[in-house]
Amino acid sequence: MARxxxxxxxxxxxxxxxxxxxxxxEDHTVHFHMLHRTDDAPVEQxxxxxxxxxxxxxxxxxxxxxxxxxxxVLLEPADLEKLVxxxxxxxxxCRFVAPSVLSDQWYERPYYLGPDxxxxxxxxxxxxxxRKKVIGIARWVMRKKRYVGALSALNGYLVMSTLRRADQVLxxxxxxxxxxxxxxASELKLAEQLVSSISADFEPExxxxxxxxxxxxxxxxxxRGEKIDRHVPKKRAPQASLAESLRASxxxxxxxxxx
Amino acid sequence: xPRRKHSPPATAPEATSGAAVRSLWSGTITFGLVSIPVxxxxxxxxxxxxxxxxxxxxxxxxxxxxCSKENxxxxxxxxxxxxxxxxxxxxxxxxxxxxxxxPEMSADIELRNFVPLQQIPIIYFQKPYFxxxxxxxxxxxxxxxxxxxRTGRVAIGSFVLRGHEYLxxxxxxxxxxxxxxxxxxxxxxxxGAMDLPKRAKAPAKKVDQIVKEIDELTRGELDVAELAxxxxxxxxxxxxxxxxxxxxVIHPSGLEAAxxxxxxxxxxxxxxxxxxxxxxxxxxxxxNNAESGPPIDLxxxxxxxxxxxxxxxxxxxxxxxxxxxxxxxxxx
Numbered sequence: 102m103a104r105x106x107x108x109x110x111x112x113x114x115x116x117x118x119x120x121x122x123x124x125x126x127e128d129h130t131v132h133f134h135m136l137h138r139t140d141d142a143p144v145e146q147x148x149x150x151x152x153x154x155x156x157x158x159x160x161x162x163x164x165x166x167x168x169x170x171x172x173x174v175l176l177e178p179a180d181l182e183k184l185v186x187x188x189x190x191x192x193x194x195c196r197f198v199a200p201s202v203l204s205d206q207w208y209e210r211p212y213y214l215g216p217d218x219x220x221x222x223x224x225x226x227x228x229x230x231x232r233k234k235v236i237g238i239a240r241w242v243m244r245k246k247r248y249v250g251a252l253s254a255l256n257g258y259l260v261m262s263t264l265r266r267a268d269q270v271l272x273x274x275x276x277x278x279x280x281x282x283x284x285x286a287s288e289l290k291l292a293e294q295l296v297s298s299i300s301a302d303f304e305p306e307x308x309x310x311x312x313x314x315x316x317x318x319x320x321x322x323x324x325r326g327e328k329i330d331r332h333v334p335k336k337r338a339p340q341a342s343l344a345e346s347l348r349a350s351x352x353x354x355x356x357x358x359x360x
Numbered sequence: 361x362p363r364r365k366h367s368p369p370a371t372a373p374e375a376t377s378g379a380a381v382r383s384l385w386s387g388t389i390t391f392g393l394v395s396i397p398v399x400x401x402x403x404x405x406x407x408x409x410x411x412x413x414x415x416x417x418x419x420x421x422x423x424x425x426x427c428s429k430e431n432x433x434x435x436x437x438x439x440x441x442x443x444x445x446x447x448x449x450x451x452x453x454x455x456x457x458x459x460x461x462x463p464e465m466s467a468d469i470e471l472r473n474f475v476p477l478q479q480i481p482i483i484y485f486q487k488p489y490f491x492x493x494x495x496x497x498x499x500x501x502x503x504x505x506x507x508x509x510r511t512g513r514v515a516i517g518s519f520v521l522r523g524h525e526y527l528x529x530x531x532x533x534x535x536x537x538x539x540x541x542x543x544x545x546x547x548x549x550x551x552g553a554m555d556l557p558k559r560a561k562a563p564a565k566k567v568d569q570i571v572k573e574i575d576e577l578t579r580g581e582l583d584v585a586e587l588a589x590x591x592x593x594x595x596x597x598x599x600x601x602x603x604x605x606x607x608x609v610i611h612p613s614g615l616e617a618a619x620x621x622x623x624x625x626x627x628x629x630x631x632x633x634x635x636x637x638x639x640x641x642x643x644x645x646x647x648n649n650a651e652s653g654p655p656i657d658l659x660x661x662x663x664x665x666x667x668x669x670x671x672x673x674x675x676x677x678x679x680x681x682x683x684x685x686x687x688x689x690x691x692x
Contacts, residue, residue, distance in 0.1 A: 103554045114573035123554045125483055126547050130524065133441040134450070135425065141452055142429035144439060148413065151420045151614045162421065164411035166599045167615050174599045175418050175608040176411070184594050195586045197578040201478070205531065205540050206403060207587070208485040213549070215556040225562035229570035235578060236482075238586055247590050253482055257559035258551050262482050266589040268408045268649060271379055271490075271633070275644040276535025284503040292507040295392050296474045300513060303479040305545040308518070312525030315461045316453075320443045323451045343394065343500055350392020 107243050108217060111192045111226065111252075118226050119217030120192070122243075125260060126211060131316055186242045192261075194252070197235040203251060204272070207264045214252075214259035223259070230254040238264075291347040298354040379405060379633045379647050385521050386494055389530065389537075391471045391504060397495035398469075400521070401633060403488040403538060409592045418610030441523065458523045469539070471515035471530060480514070480529060484542045490633070491530070491537040493640045501537065501641070508532035516542075535642065 105121035135144040148157050164181065165173040216223035230237070230253065237252035239261065250261045278284070284292070341349070385400040413421040425434040441458075442450045459466045493501040508514060508531070515530040528539040602608045637645040 103549060105554075113570065114576065116570060116573060123549070125549050126543060127549055129544070129547055131443070133443055133453070133523065136440050136442040136450070136452060137427040137429070137432075137434060138438050138440045140427065140429055141440075141442065141450060142427050143442075144425045144434060145428050147424045147426055148421050149424045150415060151422045151612075153419075154424075157415050157421055161415045163414050163416055165414040165418070165610065165612070165615070166409075166595065167412050168599075168603075170615070171611050171613060173412060173414065173418075173610050173612060173615060174602045175414060175610050176598070176602075177608075180598060180602070184591065184598065186590075194577060196583065197574050198580070198582060200482070202580075202582055204533065205477075205480075205482075205485045205529075206488040206538070208482055211483040211548075213551065213554060213556070215551075215554060220557055220560060221562055221566060223562075224560050225566035225570050228562050228567045229574055232567070232571060233574050233578070235574060237574075237577075238582070240586070249587055251482065255481055255483060256551070258556060260483055262485075264587060265404060266407055266592075267584050267587045268589055268592070269405045270649070271381075271403060271405065272648045273534045273536045273637070273645055274648060275646045276637075276642045277644060278498070278502040278535075278642060282497070282499045282502055284499065284506055288503055289506060289510070292503050293511060296507055296511055296513060299392075299471075299473050300511075301473040301475055303475040303516070305484065305542075305548075308516070308527050308542075308544060310525050310527075310544050310546075311518075312462050312465060312520050316458070316523065319453065319457060319461055320445065320451050323453070323457075324445050324447075324449055341393075343503065346393040350394065354392065 109190050109192045109241060113194050118222045119219060120214040121217050123213045123215060125213045131313055185245045186247050189242050192239050192241040195238045195240060197237050200236050206270050209263045209265050211260055211262045214261055227254050227257060227259055288344055291344060295347055295351050298351055380630050381633045383629045383631050387467050387469060387519060389469045389471060394500050396500045396504060398491040399494045401490045401492055403490045407589055409589060409595050412615040414612055418612055420612035420614045462520055465520040469517045469519040471517045474513040474515050476512060477514045483548055486541040486543055489539045491539055492636050498641055505532040505535055505537055
């Protein structure tokens, strides 16, 4: 059973809702070791001085803030200690917005929030968020770090997703296709037909990590000492015109549906 | 797609200078029989507060790989990945073998279906990447972006990068395609895994009261100040104070980030995002960043201030809104 990693209190006007936080994700990644190619010995990572190549011990390592490429300010552990935010259990809600206001780029890591003691208040908050169809922008301090998150409701429970910081997220403007590259109305129509012919609902359960399975099979085969066949990727056929490719794709998608 | 209503306050000319990001993969999006060559670029920049590694004396530090048997220094080319089986046996797997497992997946992102963006729960989104057109013709790229924006749908597909398969949603955002990696369903816990109490209907009166509180706090837009990096402000003050003292100012060469997530093994080439997109996609592309404070380096800031006062008054005015937004971030 997954255990809570933190306890906090959501502050919303005159209401306080105690919550327990749980990681919402489980890592299923296949982890590899780094080996030396010629003798298969494990690889070690060392911290070295760049100018002399000499190894530096842990107690010698400091952090610095770079002002530019050649100037930095050295920060001693005591300096960094001063930057640690004061401890608190409060989860402060700054505002609520429609989910569409926040682009997907901001979302980093999701956590479930479960009720701490007062289940009535907890489920009242869930159901109020569900009714308003909003997300809350929240701030809190956890394990000596500041976090910004989006509070949402999912299947009757609260989910807090940590957000990236404003300086990390990039967006664009001013994209205008050159005349020769602008899609024509007829092409847009065909493309929309093709999109609608392969449209579906989002069903995450239908997506499996096929590659992970095949890598595991490869590892097992190699561990048994089997030889591995090398596949050579096929060359792609030269492309017809955009409109022709679209028409052929629509026809192929239709065939698939009938079959 | 009506997804980004917040307009980043990127009015100052400095804020739109190109962003340095990493180029990680080249491949082809296939959409029916249409194929679009693309380069995958990281879309998340390290935080401004990312610190660099130095030693006590202020010399730049770096990471080095060494063979545990021979104690010899190794380059990226000397490395190979290995997997330790449950029996404790180390199995070496070469890059060619990784590719041979699924050759088509290593080169293509096949768009297998188109789904409404709002159907993907927040919990699935993992990490965003930009896709820059890599072929001679950008027509198909523009066509796919325009079609997705018009239909409000995003494409789901998968591809393989460095020995891992990624499930992605291809999202069109203001004419630029993004590949947002998604978690697989089996990586997301269900409430049952935490033994959360059964869903219960809350007292109606209590729900109404909380709805009122939510209404009072509901706004039409985001405030970027609320999403700003508050650590950056505290760090800035500390750095400024130490800069004035002078003792801690150092001049190392070849600084390396203390926690650069993409580096060091085959982190990909660092490129200027705006330059790449201007060349490959559209000549007037601007890269916007929601937050970009004034430089922390006191000398640089003084130089910039002097430059600004020497120029026409209209230039001066452009710095005012930025100052205002910094004040807001202090209050949040």
